[in-house]
Amino acid sequence: MRIELLPQAREHLTALSNRLGMTQVAISSRLVEWLCGEQDVVQAAVLGLYPEDIRADLPSKIFKRMAADKKKPALA
Numbered sequence: 001m002r003i004e005l006l007p008q009a010r011e012h013l014t015a016l017s018n019r020l021g022m023t024q025v026a027i028s029s030r031l032v033e034w035l036c037g038e039q040d041v042v043q044a045a046v047l048g049l050y051p052e053d054i055r056a057d058l059p060s061k062i063f064k065r066m067a068a069d070k071k072k073p074a075l076a
Helices: 007-020 024-037 040-046 052-071
Strands: none
Touching (some): 040 052
């Protein structure tokens, strides 16, 4: 898999890789695994899919939704 990074992001990834002693592939793999395991609203927020005018309200809305999901009884 190939990814496109802006130069500044590439520099940060290289620095992170060096600091943690991990390969860039390992870091990227963990990020993708984490993102795929998140709720759809979190995925959309991380990917910048929401309009600019509601982005400031997103964190509180996401936390409220996550809290409501935790309160729902599990289906048997």
